[in-house]
Amino acid sequence: MKKKISINDIAKELGVSITTVSFILNGRAQEKRISEKLVKRVLDFVQEVNYKPSSLARSLRTGKTNIIGLMVEDISDPFFSAIARAIEAIAYQSGYKIIYCSTENATEKTRELIGMYSERHVDGYIIVPPEGIEQDIKLLLESGKPVVLIDRYLPAIETDHVVVDNEKSAYDATCHLIDNGYKDIAFVTIDSLQPQMQDRLSGYEKAMAANGLPQLVKEIAYKTSEQAMQQISVFLDRKRGVDAIFFATNYLCVSGLKAMSAKNLHIPQNIGVVSFDDYELFELYSPSISTVSQPTDKIAEHAINLLLSRLKKTVSDKVSKKIVVPTSLIIRNSSVKK
Amino acid sequence: MKKKISINDIAKELGVSITTVSFILNGRAQEKRISEKLVKRVLDFVQEVNYKPSSLARSLRTGKTNIIGLMVEDISDPFFSAIARAIEAIAYQSGYKIIYCSTENATEKTRELIGMYSERHVDGYIIVPPEGIEQDIKLLLESGKPVVLIDRYLPAIETDHVVVDNEKSAYDATCHLIDNGYKDIAFVTIDSLQPQMQDRLSGYEKAMAANGLPQLVKEIAYKTSEQAMQQISVFLDRKRGVDAIFFATNYLCVSGLKAMSAKNLHIPQNIGVVSFDDYELFELYSPSISTVSQPTDKIAEHAINLLLSRLKKTVSDKVSKKIVVPTSLIIRNSSVKK
DNA sequence: TTGAAAGCGCTACCAC
DNA sequence: GTGGTAGCGCTTTCAA
Numbered sequence: 001m002k003k004k005i006s007i008n009d010i011a012k013e014l015g016v017s018i019t020t021v022s023f024i025l026n027g028r029a030q031e032k033r034i035s036e037k038l039v040k041r042v043l044d045f046v047q048e049v050n051y052k053p054s055s056l057a058r059s060l061r062t063g064k065t066n067i068i069g070l071m072v073e074d075i076s077d078p079f080f081s082a083i084a085r086a087i088e089a090i091a092y093q094s095g096y097k098i099i100y101c102s103t104e105n106a107t108e109k110t111r112e113l114i115g116m117y118s119e120r121h122v123d124g125y126i127i128v129p130p131e132g133i134e135q136d137i138k139l140l141l142e143s144g145k146p147v148v149l150i151d152r153y154l155p156a157i158e159t160d161h162v163v164v165d166n167e168k169s170a171y172d173a174t175c176h177l178i179d180n181g182y183k184d185i186a187f188v189t190i191d192s193l194q195p196q197m198q199d200r201l202s203g204y205e206k207a208m209a210a211n212g213l214p215q216l217v218k219e220i221a222y223k224t225s226e227q228a229m230q231q232i233s234v235f236l237d238r239k240r241g242v243d244a245i246f247f248a249t250n251y252l253c254v255s256g257l258k259a260m261s262a263k264n265l266h267i268p269q270n271i272g273v274v275s276f277d278d279y280e281l282f283e284l285y286s287p288s289i290s291t292v293s294q295p296t297d298k299i300a301e302h303a304i305n306l307l308l309s310r311l312k313k314t315v316s317d318k319v320s321k322k323i324v325v326p327t328s329l330i331i332r333n334s335s336v337k338k
Numbered sequence: 339m340k341k342k343i344s345i346n347d348i349a350k351e352l353g354v355s356i357t358t359v360s361f362i363l364n365g366r367a368q369e370k371r372i373s374e375k376l377v378k379r380v381l382d383f384v385q386e387v388n389y390k391p392s393s394l395a396r397s398l399r400t401g402k403t404n405i406i407g408l409m410v411e412d413i414s415d416p417f418f419s420a421i422a423r424a425i426e427a428i429a430y431q432s433g434y435k436i437i438y439c440s441t442e443n444a445t446e447k448t449r450e451l452i453g454m455y456s457e458r459h460v461d462g463y464i465i466v467p468p469e470g471i472e473q474d475i476k477l478l479l480e481s482g483k484p485v486v487l488i489d490r491y492l493p494a495i496e497t498d499h500v501v502v503d504n505e506k507s508a509y510d511a512t513c514h515l516i517d518n519g520y521k522d523i524a525f526v527t528i529d530s531l532q533p534q535m536q537d538r539l540s541g542y543e544k545a546m547a548a549n550g551l552p553q554l555v556k557e558i559a560y561k562t563s564e565q566a567m568q569q570i571s572v573f574l575d576r577k578r579g580v581d582a583i584f585f586a587t588n589y590l591c592v593s594g595l596k597a598m599s600a601k602n603l604h605i606p607q608n609i610g611v612v613s614f615d616d617y618e619l620f621e622l623y624s625p626s627i628s629t630v631s632q633p634t635d636k637i638a639e640h641a642i643n644l645l646l647s648r649l650k651k652t653v654s655d656k657v658s659k660k661i662v663v664p665t666s667l668i669i670r671n672s673s674v675k676k
Numbered sequence: 677t678t679g680a681a682a683g684c685g686c687t688a689c690c691a692c
Numbered sequence: 693g694t695g696g697t698a699g700c701g702c703t704t705t706c707a708a
Contacts, residue, residue, distance in 0.1 A: 004481070006685055017695040022687060033693055055457045056403075057685035060394045060700050076423055081414035085440065097454060099437045102423065116435060119393045143342075257622060281619045284595060344701055355679040360703060371677055395701035398684050 005051050014045055025053060059121060068307065069117035070100040071110065071127045073151075079250065079277050079296065080128070083150070086300030087126065094308055096123070107132040114140065124307050129154055131193060146310035150303045152196040153322070160310070162302040162323040166196045169292045169327040170203025173274045174246055176290070176329060178211050180336050182244035182272045188232065188256060189248035191219040200248050200276060216242065220252060228255035236263060244272030244335070250279045250291075257285065273334040287333035298325045343389050352383055363391060397459060406645065407455035408438040409448065409465045411489075417588065417615050417634065418466070421488070424638030425464065432646055434461070445470040452478065462645045467492055469532060484648035488641045490534040491660070498648070500640040500661040504534045507630045507665040508541025511612045512584055514628070514667060516549050518674050520582035520610045526570065526594060527586035529557040538586050538614060554580065558590060566593035574601060582610030582673070588617045588629075595623065611672040625671035636663045 007025075011018045021042055023032045029039045045051075059065040068091055072080035088098045099122070103110040107130050114136050117125065124146040129137065134156045140147050141159065149161035177185050187204040189197055201217065208215045218235050220228050232255055236242070247253035253275035265271050267287050274290045275282060282289035302323045345363075349356045359380055361370045367377045383389075397403040406429055410418035426436045437460070441448040445468050452474050455463065462484040467475065472494045478485050479497065487499035515523050525542040527535055539555065546553045556573050558566050570593055574580070585591035591613035603609050605625050612628045613620065620627035640661045 004685095008685075018686085019688080019695055019697090020693085023694090026687080035693075038693090052453065052457050054398075054459070054685050056394060056398045056459055057700090058687075060392070060398055060684090060702090061686050061688090063700080065394075075413065076416060076419035078414060081419060085414055088439070101426070115390065119390050121392070121394055254618065254622070261622075280592065281622060284592070284599075284619060285622060286624050342701095346701075356702085357679055357681095357704080358677085361678090364703080373677075376677090392701050395684090396703075398686090398700090399702045399704090401684080 004054075005049055007051075007053065010042070010045060010049075010051060014042060016042070063121070065121045065123055066095055067097050067099055067120070067122045068304075069114075069120075069122040069125045069127075070098050071103050071113055071117075071125070072100065073103055073105045073128050073130075075100060075102045077251070078279055079294065082296040083300045083303075086297045087304045090301060090304045091308075096308070103128065103130055105130045111136055118143070118145070124148075124311055126150060126303050126307060128152065146307055148303050148307045148310075150299060152194050155195055158320045160306050160321045162299055162306065162325065163196060164294050164299070164327045165324050166199035167203040167206075169329070170200040170246070170248075170276070171207045172203075172329055173276075173290075173292050174204045174207035175211075176331065177244045177246065177272050177274060177335055178207065178213065180268075180272065182335075183213055184216065184239075184241045185213065185244040185246060185272075186216040186218055186235075186239065186242045187246050187248065188218045188220060188235070188252055190222045190252065197248060204246060220255075222252070225251065225255050228252060229259045232256045233259040233262065236260070236265070242271065244274075247273070247275040250275055250277035250282070253289065254279075254281065257289075267334045268337050272337070278330060282332070285334075290332045290335040291330050292327050293330050294327050295325055342392075343387055345389075345391065348380070348383060348387075348389060352380060354380070401459070403459045403461055404433055405435050405437055405458065405460045406642075407452075407458075407460040407463045407465075408436050409441050409451055409455075409463070410438065411441055411443045411466050411468075413438060413440045415589070416617055417632065420634040421638045421641075424635045425642045428639060428642045429646075434646070434649075441466065441468055443468045449474055456481070456483075462486075462649055464488060464641050464645060466490065469530070484645055486641050486645045486648075488637060490532050493533055496658045498644050498659045500637055500644065500663065501534060502632050502637070502665045503662050504537035505541040505544075507667070508538040508584070508586075508614070509545045510541075510667055511614075511628075511630050512542045512545035513549075514669065515582045515584065515610050515612060515673055516545065516551065518606075518610065520673075521551055522554065522577075522579045523551065523582040523584060523610075524554040524556055524573075524577065524580045525584050525586065526556045526558060526573070526590055528560045528590065535586060542584060558593075560590070563589065563593050563596075566590060567597045570594045571597040571600065574598070574603070580609065582612075585611070585613040588613055588615035588620070591627065592617075592619065595627070605672045606675050610675070616668060620670070623672075628670045628673040629668050630665050631668050632665050633663055 007018055007021055011021050020034060023029055024034060024039050024042045070084060070087060072084060075081055075084060084100050091098050101113050110130050110133055126148050128151045129149055134154050137147055138157055147159055149159050153161040153163055189201060205215055220231050222228050236259060245256060247256055267273050276292045278291045278293035282291050306321055345356055345359055349359050358372060361367055362372060362377050362380045408422060408425060410422060413419055422438050429436050439451050448468050448471050464486050466489045467487055472492050475485055476495055485497055487497050491499040491501055527539060543553055558569050560566050574597060583594060585594055605611050614630045616629045616631035620629050644659055
């Protein structure tokens with residue numbers, strides 16, 4: 001069990017001062033006109049003993065950790081994990097590390113997590129915010145830490161965020177179903193007031209209204225996928241007239257597929273299906289499922305670049321940036337009658 | 339932009355010493371016989387100003403961070419993300435935080451990541467090790483940090499690890515195919531020397547040998563899922579006689595399903611299929627795919643508990659613990675002819 | 677019962 | 693060009 005080596009040991013060993021070593025290590029040798037041979041001697045030695053400065057101590061001193069906290073709803077959801085990986089890759093190139101966690105969309109857990117991150121002095125945050133977290137975000141902002149919201153925003157507070165055009169996407173997807181001859185189109189969503197869900201709902205409503213069709217919205221109280229399946233199953237039994245369903249999220253659609261499969265409902269003949277959020281399963285399912293695909297790498301790219309630019313300048317713009325990226329409708333077999 | 343409050347501010351404000359505040363905050367008031375009213379006064383004030391000790395400073399001082407580094411192959415793989423979430427939940431209850439990352443099974447990246455974690459002074463590691471990382475793990479162990487390997491182990495070094503019984507699982511799965519009348523069973527795996535892959539291969543080989551059947555192993559050079567699909571496709575064209583495939587990992591199976599679907603091969607009539615690692619897709623695919631399911635929560639539980647027990651005792655056992663958990667064969671429709 | 681002070685490893689200001 | 697040293701916020705020993 002070797003003891004960790006410190007800058008002190010280096011300095012002592014080489015017979016120079018700590019300051020000199022520190023400058024050399026931080027690339028300020030030129031600026032400080034430290035002789036090349038000394039620089040080389042120090043660097044060689046550092047290499048030899050495999051010395052790594054303690055980022056703990058450095059952070060304590062500088063007040064910067066080079067860590068970005070990323071909080072998504074569920075890291076095992078392919079949509080979020082794709083974003084996480086993309087963000088990590090870009091941040092990495094700029095010398096930032098990402099630590100991530102899942103909020104499970106629970107306000108209390110998110111609050112604790114924010115506390116944990118702030119304790120750890122992360123430099124900035126990228127957050128998929130649950131409802132009711134406004135105050136905590138506000139506090140963060142006031143403490144001078146940049147925050148970028150993704151996937152959804154908090155109407156009550158002004159923040160940087162990057163989202164997709166949920167309303168238009170839902171509008172287009174609904175129209176696609178209508179264009180393919182479906183008339184009794186249900187919108188299955190979660191019982192949540194999150195703005196991105198409201199926007200999707202509103203897109204559906206507008207499309208239906210524009211075409212003079214009756215609206216049918218089913219809100220699922222999502223606890224487990226099992227329960228969601230039950231609720232959808234009951235819904236299908238009650239509403240026999242429904243000839244298509246637009247699912248507001250991928251996991252709702254998965255539950256829906258199970259329910260429909262159990263009932264031997266044939267897609268797309270008996271019932272048309274479109275889902276929000278693409279998923280590998282949707283491509284391979286038979287029939288393949290049409291989806292509104294969100295560009296995860298674009299979202300990631302915008303989010304991390306926005307945050308990095310905030311991190312760069314000490315004096316931050318007062319005006320918050322709202323970025324909206326377009327989705328694409330991927331038409332597969334579940335929404336086109338043969 | 340409020341300044342962060344420190345223990346110093348608290349002490350000054352309340353007219354007591356830093357020491358006293360520190361003792362109270364660390365629950366040592368009793369032991370130090372600090373008067374109850376003082377304790378209350380301090381606690382109330384701390385509450386009021388929402389003071390949180392800097393874990394950075396604390397870690398610097400104590401040498402402990404209460405952070406565990408978790409390195410999996412790919413956080414967006416459902417198998418790994420399930421493990422990650424389970425580990426996180428248990429660690430959390432014991433006051434430990436998890437920071438995770440994806441190694442992409444790349445030795446160099448893993449090396450860097452280990453360096454990063456060690457810089458951050460994580461207290462312990464749970465690692466899914468890529469090949470060639472033996473030396474780095476050894477260094478970690480020598481520096482006194484506990485390491486638990488999961489999913490696979492490194493034959494060259496003695497370490498705690500928790501794995502599944504890959505050989506037996508593969509043996510049983512192969513026998514299951516044989517029992518269902520399949521004879522020309524191919525084993526599709528990745529071109530890797532990782533022990534868990536070798537064990538799966540060996541299980542397949544033994545089962546085939548025991549039944550006097552010819553062996554056919556196809557190693558895929560996995561780069562992208564697209565390329566994997568190509569290779570499997572070519573393989574299927576060449577080996578027309580194959581009547582069943584045992585896929586060594588879930589992502590190989592996904593690529594395989596795409597390839598077979600493109601060729602209109604009917605499962606399970608034309609070709610039987612079993613895959614290692616369960617996946618939501620396999621349950622919903624038609625036909626549903628039989629799999630060897632690994633108990634992710636058991637793996638997670640064993641791994642984190644093992645690590646926590648190492649963390650507890652200052653003097654560690656010399657003998658390393660090797661935990662093997664059983665898998666379960668989930669028989670669905672892809673491996674049973676109607 | 678409480679307080680002073682050393683020091684964890686590092687950066688950066690100021691001296692020489 | 694290089695070195696001394698204060699101090700980031702905390703824990704913990706020793707003294708009072």
